[in-house]
Amino acid sequence: MAASAKKASSSKKTAAPSKTTANLAIDRVSEPVEDYLKAIYDLAGKSGTASTNDVAARLNVAAASVTGMIRRLASQGLLEYERYRGVRLSETGRVVALRTIRRHRVIETYLTEVLGYPWDRVHDEAERLEHAASDELVDRMATSLGNPTSDPHGAPIPTADGQMDERRHQTLAELDIGTRARMVRVSDKNPGLLRYLAEIDLTPGTEVQVLARAPFDGPITLQVGDTEPVVGQGLAVQVLVEEVQDET
Amino acid sequence: MAASAKKASSSKKTAAPSKTTANLAIDRVSEPVEDYLKAIYDLAGKSGTASTNDVAARLNVAAASVTGMIRRLASQGLLEYERYRGVRLSETGRVVALRTIRRHRVIETYLTEVLGYPWDRVHDEAERLEHAASDELVDRMATSLGNPTSDPHGAPIPTADGQMDERRHQTLAELDIGTRARMVRVSDKNPGLLRYLAEIDLTPGTEVQVLARAPFDGPITLQVGDTEPVVGQGLAVQVLVEEVQDET
DNA sequence: TCACATTTTTAGCGGAGGCTAAAAATAAAG
DNA sequence: CTTTATTTTTAGCCTCCGCTAAAAATGTGA
Incomplete structure (x- = not known):
């Protein structure tokens, strides 16, 4: 009787937190979900909406898979979706996307500046680490870099509270x-x-x-x-x- | 006709490499698989074998899940398995486990030494990063730390080629x-x-x-x-x- | 407007990894 | 050497996230 720690439910933990400013403290989502949100975020760009096909092409998955995932994301409130009408991030989805993008860019910068990674190879490493690194870790990296505002490729780094310089060039x-x-x-x-x-x-x-x-x-x-x-x-x-x- | 890049196969890439020394260059495995191999590695300890139950307790999964995973791992040659008889890592499995452990410990050391993480909180972060970080990244971290031989908790760090100080204390x-x-x-x-x-x-x-x-x-x-x-x-x-x- | 092209969705399926409940094997105790 | 307890496996199911093929919606050119 030494080991009996099952109880796999994990549904009691999510109380409703602050809600004051922007809803930071959003449960971390899965890796594919982060990838979808990132893709939608920057495909949507100015118009605000992205098409199933474009997302599929960007993520190298079949269009049907995108439809499936989009339905799940919509049901989680991460985006707004109307069949055949394209997709638009909700405020929550936007925040999740931006935090993921922040992680990616801070990590790229850190790898380049501190660990001597060449700028043509940081992308793949960051692509994986962005899903594993905590916001705390990323903030520590950012701090130790002096809170840079752009990554080695010149992409703007969103701040910890989700602001990003969206200037077009x-x-x-x-x-x-x-x-x-x-x-x-x-x-x-x-x-x-x-x-x-x-x-x-x-x-x-x-x-x-x-x-x-x-x-x-x-x-x-x-x-x-x-x-x-x-x-x-x-x-x-x-x-x-x-x-x-x-x-x- | 702008986007048509399907072709999802990814099976042509794995030619048989060196094979000279120890078979380094082993395909990276999934996160759960790395966790199972790590768990088995250190439960097996001296006797060399680990029981289904112990693995289950260590990983906080049901025993039945362990049996299932173990069958998959055995079929991939990562361990040797005989029903009801416990499990023992193959040489390949041992190498994969050690590389994962190396990543974990180097990352812990790096977080502590360089980024100021307190030693009571590095574990969780490392637990996630160890699955995402490349060996190259880990080697860069190790180099920048002067190739430490133990982590902040005193655990020995395996070398890049899989040697580890196994002294008992x-x-x-x-x-x-x-x-x-x-x-x-x-x-x-x-x-x-x-x-x-x-x-x-x-x-x-x-x-x-x-x-x-x-x-x-x-x-x-x-x-x-x-x-x-x-x-x-x-x-x-x-x-x-x-x-x-x-x-x- | 009708016909065809394109995009998107639905239907049905597969593999990885989980789970529970029940069966089978092994181990321990009388 | 049984009986009982424990461990392990099997059976059957679930979710996530992919896939293909076919159907449905939308868009376009004549």
């Missing part, structure tokens, strides 16, 4: 020839591109100037920082920039 | 009264005990001397380091020590 492809701009951001999902950008020193914060550019993301001639001009290919629509005021 | 309860000893290790699973030990400064490396002791883990009087003697309760069988040679 231009791509290099949209930039007027000759304008001076600061490299702001690039997706963390394309290791090849990231290695290439590191090679030509085009990283967030660097000043660039487009000297010439072919349409449809064709060859582009860039002056990166003060170095010799380089000719790049296939990066114009990937790299986000922000014009820089010439102080005359 | 005495408990405080077994120590002759008056003998001077060094505190070596305590379980990481009991936060209350850990807080208490921290309070009386009884941490790995500290010298202790048992001044008096009641049987059956009753009250014990200890001299910890050079401080005033303290009377403790319920820790004698938990705290592992190693006698210290008086250099006369």
Whole structure:
């Protein structure tokens, strides 16, 4: 009679907490759920809604699986859903998504800054750790980094209470020839591109100037920082920039 | 026709690798599987085998679930199993278990040393991270810590190639009264005990001397380091020590 | 508006890992 | 050597999260 600790129910723990400000203290959800919410969050973008198909493509699952998961998420109040009408995150869902995104980005930053991970390989590691790391751990990492506001790829890091800088940026492809701009951001999902950008020193914060550019993301001639001009290919629509005021 | 990237098979990737030394490069297994292997590893201890019931108690699952999982693990070659006869890890299973244990302990050490986690709360965090962290990440942490050989609770950290110091130690309860000893290790699973030990400064490396002791883990009087003697309760069988040679 | 294309949903299924209740094997006690 | 207790397994079921194939809804071009 030494071991008899069954009682698997776990339904008595969730009392209704504060509710004062934003409902922080939301039960942690499963890994797939976090992935769905993240995907929906950034597919929805400005319009606010995302389509089944887009979510499926993003997560590399069948559309039917998305429908199934979406029904579950809706029944948990994480999103609003109307058949055939697309999906929109609820406030709760948005908060969960943002916290997941925060974890991801803080972890990426930490791995890069503190543990010397190359910026083209942090994504996969962060993708796994974001589901396992507690908010406390992430906050400790953030603190030890001095609460950075963007990750190594220039993506904004949501604050612990769910605020995020949502500014939209231009791509290099949209930039007027000759304008001076600061490299702001690039997706963390394309290791090849990231290695290439590191090679030509085009990283967030660097000043660039487009000297010439072919349409449809064709060859582009860039002056990166003060170095010799380089000719790049296939990066114009990937790299986000922000014009820089010439102080005359 | 923009999105059509199904092809979910992922079975072409696993060619047979080196096989030279120990079969490192073993496919990563699921979280429950890692937990079972860890549990079996340290329940088996010296005898080499573990019982269904013990595993069930350790993992807080029903015995029937253990039988089910054990069959799966056996069919994957991670352990040897004979109905009603208990279970023994295969070499592969042992390696997987040790790598998981290494991840756990390195992570605990890192959280404590670098991120300031209190030693009574690292266990839970490590328990989750150990399944998500890559061996590369763990090796980077280990390197940045100077490749420690034991974690904050004194547990030995297996090396990256699966060697671990398996020395057995005495408990405080077994120590002759008056003998001077060094505190070596305590379980990481009991936060209350850990807080208490921290309070009386009884941490790995500290010298202790048992001044008096009641049987059956009753009250014990200890001299910890050079401080005033303290009377403790319920820790004698938990705290592992190693006698210290008086250099006369 | 009708016909066809596309998107989304439903129906039905599978595997991993849980569970309980009952049966079977092993171990312990008389 | 039985009888009883304990341990382990089997049987049958459940949930989560995938899948495919087929049906239904929506959208589009003529």
